[in-house]
Amino acid sequence: MSRIVAVSAVAALMLPIAGPVLASDVDELRERADSLFGTVEAIDPEDIEDPVAQLGQALFWDMRLSSNGEVACASCHYRENWGSDSRVRSINARGGETLQSQTVFHAMDTPGLRWLADRESGKAQAMGSITGSMGFDSQEDILPVLAEHGYDERFAAAFPDQDDPVTPENYGLALEVYQSTLRTTAPYDAWLQGEDDALSEEQMRGLEAYIEVGCAGCHAGPLFGGEMLQPFGITEAYWEHTGSAEIHSGLMQVTGEEEDRFYFRVPILRNIANTYPYFHDGSVEDLRRANEVMARVQLGRDLEDELLDEITAFLEGLTGEIPENFEPPEGIPFELPEGISPG
Numbered sequence: 300m301s302r303i304v305a306v307s308a309v310a311a312l313m314l315p316i317a318g319p320v321l322a323s324d325v326d327e328l329r330e331r332a333d334s335l336f337g338t339v340e341a342i343d344p345e346d347i348e349d350p351v352a353q354l355g356q357a358l359f360w361d362m363r364l365s366s367n368g369e370v371a372c373a374s375c376h377y378r379e380n381w382g383s384d385s386r387v388r389s390i391n392a393r394g395g396e397t398l399q400s401q402t403v404f405h406a407m408d409t410p411g412l413r414w415l416a417d418r419e420s421g422k423a424q425a426m427g428s429i430t431g432s433m434g435f436d437s438q439e440d441i442l443p444v445l446a447e448h449g450y451d452e453r454f455a456a457a458f459p460d461q462d463d464p465v466t467p468e469n470y471g472l473a474l475e476v477y478q479s480t481l482r483t484t485a486p487y488d489a490w491l492q493g494e495d496d497a498l499s500e501e502q503m504r505g506l507e508a509y510i511e512v513g514c515a516g517c518h519a520g521p522l523f524g525g526e527m528l529q530p531f532g533i534t535e536a537y538w539e540h541t542g543s544a545e546i547h548s549g550l551m552q553v554t555g556e557e558e559d560r561f562y563f564r565v566p567i568l569r570n571i572a573n574t575y576p577y578f579h580d581g582s583v584e585d586l587r588r589a590n591e592v593m594a595r596v597q598l599g600r601d602l603e604d605e606l607l608d609e610i611t612a613f614l615e616g617l618t619g620e621i622p623e624n625f626e627p628p629e630g631i632p633f634e635l636p637e638g639i640s641p642g
């Protein structure tokens with residue numbers, strides 16, 4: 300994913316005066332939203348039945364498939380937080396702390412994964428997790444653990460043409476295919492397709508404000524983000540507003556290049572109301588406050604209370620339903636990490 304330096308020119312536009320939204324304005328707003336963002340498709344139930352996706356679902360929720368036998372992908376990407384982790388930092392299978400976990404919902408639809416867009420596909424991300432979050436010393440070390448828990452048959456069913464299907468590549472592929480089914484349409488999508496009542500008047504004003512204020516300059520496309528890297532803190536240092544204890548230098552931490560300082564992938568805002576806390580370090584707990592920080596440090600603007608309420612209300616209209624196959628399949632052991640209560 301390329302770094303796009305120029306932020307679309309953000310004009311200091313007059314914002315709409317609160318009041319009822321006229322039908323002609325709604326149509327115009329819908330056209331603008333369609334061209335800036337568009338919509339996402341609901342998942343086809345047949346894709347959930349795909350044996351590769353079914354294997355991926357088991358792999359995702361099975362706690363036994365980690366070096367300490369206690370960490371599944373779902374330990375940091377669970378239902379209660381819409382596919383992400385409500386802890387500020389997650390704890391991996393080595394007992395180490397990670398960055399704030401992002402949601403896996405819709406993640407497969409982005410060109411670069413993670414806060415730094417440093418994984419090019421779901422398969423690469425999952426294979427990297429074997430020696431990362433799952434705590435194994437090498438990718439091959441997960442193979443005997445898979446065999447021990449009866450995964451030979453599941454891999455054979457998913458990859459019937461292969462003689463020796465239990466490989467790290469197929470592990471990664473199955474997880475990618477499963478996560479590709481984790482899509483969820485929201486009231487916004489229904490509204491875009493013509494259902495006027497799917498968004499409230501406040502939410503429609505919030506959508507308009509989101510565009511006018513300049514959020515859409517970065518958080519655009521059908522996922523409202525996920526398409527580019529941008530600096531965090533354009534007009535002011537981010538940590539002065541987030542209160543972050545540690546300062547992360549963004550992409551520079553990986554490349555060592557000064558020009559990459561503070562570049563992070565613009566996050567997906569679908570389901571954002573339920574994937575708290577916010578930012579790469581989980582430094583902000585509340586969505587309204589996160590939006591206030593964004594306006595301040597990205598756009599140099601202090602948003603009035605009403606505008607902040609409206610934008611926040613609009614973002615709540617991006618919350619879909621939890622996909623029905625986002626749960627442990629029968630016979631697969633999964634428990635939430637300590638301190639997280641089932642919701």
Ligand code: HEC
Binds near residue numbers: 433
């Ligand atoms: C210990 C917690 C933990 C575990 C276990 C874990 N993850 Fe994650 N996951 C994270 C964190 C933290 C991030 C963000 C990491 C970063 O950007 O550096 C992340 C990022 C991701 C992303 C990128 C999302 C996006 O929007 O780009 C995907 C996809 C993902 N994880 C899938 C998985 C899969 C599949 C597994 C199991 C093989 C897994 N995770 C295991 C914590 C975890």
Ligand code: HEC
Binds near residue numbers: 530533593
């Ligand atoms: C110049 C690009 C840019 C603009 C403009 C921008 N953002 Fe962001 N936004 C980002 C980046 C980059 C991050 C990730 C920061 C980090 O590392 O945590 C982010 C993070 C967020 C988050 C936290 C997401 C998460 O998963 O934790 C929210 C919410 C958000 N932005 C909302 C908004 C809103 C609302 C506006 C308009 C007021 C806006 N943004 C304007 C680039 C931008």
